[in-house]
Amino acid sequence: MTVAVVGRGFDHRNVGGEQRGVDGPVAATVNRARQLLPPTARAANRPRWPYVLASPDFERVVQSNGAYCRTVVTAEAHDVVVVGAGNGGLSAAALLRRRGCRDVALVEPSAVHVYKPLQNYVGCGVARLSELTRSQAELIPKGVRWYRTSAVQVDGATGTVRCADGTILTGGDVLLAPGAVVDWGGLPGAVEGLRTGRVCTTFVDTELRRTARMIDTLRRGRAVFTVRSQPASGRETAFKPLFLACDSWRRAGVLDAIEVVLAHEDARLHPVAAIAREIARHLDRFGVTVRLGTSVSAVEQGDTVLLDGISGPERLPADLIHLLPPYAAPALVADSGLDALGTGGFLAVDPETLRHRHYERIWGVGDACDLGDARTGGALRHRVKVAVDNIQRSRRSLRLSRYDGYTVAPIATGHGRLSFGEYDRQLRVRRSLPVPDQIRSRRIWWWLDRYGLPQAYWHRILKGRL
Numbered sequence: 001m002t003v004a005v006v007g008r009g010f011d012h013r014n015v016g017g018e019q020r021g022v023d024g025p026v027a028a029t030v031n032r033a034r035q036l037l038p039p040t041a042r043a044a045n046r047p048r049w050p051y052v053l054a055s056p057d058f059e060r061v062v063q064s065n066g067a068y069c070r071t072v073v074t075a076e077a078h079d080v081v082v083v084g085a086g087n088g089g090l091s092a093a094a095l096l097r098r099r100g101c102r103d104v105a106l107v108e109p110s111a112v113h114v115y116k117p118l119q120n121y122v123g124c125g126v127a128r129l130s131e132l133t134r135s136q137a138e139l140i141p142k143g144v145r146w147y148r149t150s151a152v153q154v155d156g157a158t159g160t161v162r163c164a165d166g167t168i169l170t171g172g173d174v175l176l177a178p179g180a181v182v183d184w185g186g187l188p189g190a191v192e193g194l195r196t197g198r199v200c201t202t203f204v205d206t207e208l209r210r211t212a213r214m215i216d217t218l219r220r221g222r223a224v225f226t227v228r229s230q231p232a233s234g235r236e237t238a239f240k241p242l243f244l245a246c247d248s249w250r251r252a253g254v255l256d257a258i259e260v261v262l263a264h265e266d267a268r269l270h271p272v273a274a275i276a277r278e279i280a281r282h283l284d285r286f287g288v289t290v291r292l293g294t295s296v297s298a299v300e301q302g303d304t305v306l307l308d309g310i311s312g313p314e315r316l317p318a319d320l321i322h323l324l325p326p327y328a329a330p331a332l333v334a335d336s337g338l339d340a341l342g343t344g345g346f347l348a349v350d351p352e353t354l355r356h357r358h359y360e361r362i363w364g365v366g367d368a369c370d371l372g373d374a375r376t377g378g379a380l381r382h383r384v385k386v387a388v389d390n391i392q393r394s395r396r397s398l399r400l401s402r403y404d405g406y407t408v409a410p411i412a413t414g415h416g417r418l419s420f421g422e423y424d425r426q427l428r429v430r431r432s433l434p435v436p437d438q439i440r441s442r443r444i445w446w447w448l449d450r451y452g453l454p455q456a457y458w459h460r461i462l463k464g465r466l
């Protein structure tokens with residue numbers, strides 16, 4: 001970082017030497033600035049240098065003891081800047097390195113990385129909490145520079161990323177992968193219900209122990225499970241806690257004493273007919289009451305859901321309420337003007353090339369993007385490849401690669417059985433593996449999803465070996 005200092009309250013011609021009337025943070029900043037200057041500029045009594053170096057675009061004001069100085073911070077330049085080190089950002093950074101990009105920066109505030117697909121298993125008591133997380137520091141690919149801070153604004157035209165700690169980065173290309181955020185504000189009463197009521201969720205990692213306990217101890221009454229429309233991270237996997245809970249209650253011999261209700265916002269169980277049929281088969285098997293086209297508009301007193309369905313509003317008291325939370329776009333996108341009309345604040349990328357619709361150097365992957373299809377890690381494996389490929393291709397003026405909308409619907413239909421649906425933008429069933437039918441739930445898909453994919457995630461996907 002290059003820092004130049006201009007201001008009053010000190011003799012700028014003698015930077016790093018005696019600074020009259022200045023101490024504390026200002027003096028420290030001035031001294032730091034001096035260390036960063038080239039030796040020629042460091043020579044004392046060169047009145048021109050602050051002004052020579054004062055040309056960069058960014059400023060921060062530091063005040064101390066009535067004196068002030070303005071530090072002018074020039075940006076750290078990187079070949080590619082990746083924002084967010086979740087599933088998408090980390091695997092993209094690793095793939096960029098594998099493809100020979102020598103200078104990759106990663107902006108990520110969190111010290112802990114969560115493998116979200118396991119949350120459903122931990123929250124249903126079939127995986128341990130310790131399997132869910134790894135230290136971010138261990139996962140940052142070798143040679144990638146990690147800035148442990150949040151991006152607060154991205155300038156699409158210049159490829160400049162401003163960070164919360166004052167760091168400014170510029171990237172030849174900028175790849176945005178800040179995910180989507182849980183927005184409990186969109187569901188009145190949900191937070192109170194989680195705190196003191198009968199609401200639980202496998203979609204928030206801090207709620208998993210409590211959710212597992214609530215499922216485990218329910219013996220009679222009514223359980224309501226919810227599925228929302230887009231945008232929702234891992235939306236289809238919200239069937240996992242429903243089926244796993246039903247299977248646990250069946251095994252404990254209490255399923256008959258529990259009325260299980262599914263409130264599903266869509267008119268169909270799933271847009272792909274074959275997947276919808278498989279879901280319906282298991283809902284029938286467990287005797288679940290299905291309310292299609294029904295949304296939860298509020299939670300009251302922590303134990304009642306307010307349903308809005310075809311037959312109008314209805315209050316439904318319940319002993320367990322499992323919520324798929326409302327999701328929203330990260331504020332960074334709209335704050336940077338990188339959304340567009342109709343994207344709901346999500347990143348306006350071309351759904352095929354993953355390049356921003358207006359800014360050539362901005363790319364997006366993952367839950368933060370407006371891609372109009374399911375937000376899944378399975379989809380990300382393909383998107384990351386396309387985005388990284390296209391960063392390289394655009395630099396060589398080659399035709400860009402295209403993402404076909406591939407995504408997955410891994411749905412555990414009971415303990416030890418899972419339906420592994422794959423489909424694309426046209427809702428055509430896809431098959432990555434040479435087997436005739438992945439949608440019919442089987443033990444092998446359970447083993448793949450519960451044990452195989454977590455290992456593949458830590459050891460291959462996050463290492464850019466997609």
Ligand SMILES: Cc1cc2nc3c(=O)[nH]c(=O)nc-3n(C[C@H](O)[C@H](O)[C@H](O)COP(=O)(O)OP(=O)(O)OC[C@H]3O[C@@H](n4cnc5c(N)ncnc54)[C@H](O)[C@@H]3O)c2cc1C
Nearest residue numbers: 084086087088116117151178179234366367375376377378
């Ligand atoms: C409960 C659950 C179960 C799921 N199950 C499955 C499944 O079985 N199969 C499947 O394929 N998919 C599943 N998914 C979906 C999958 O986990 C997501 O699609 C995937 O994690 C999205 O990755 P991402 O990189 O876009 O976002 P994330 O993984 O959410 O990462 C975003 C990162 O960006 C960081 N960040 C945010 N804002 C900023 C900022 N301003 N500056 C810098 N960094 C920032 C965050 O700290 C975070 O680390 C599930 C999701 C959930 C929630």
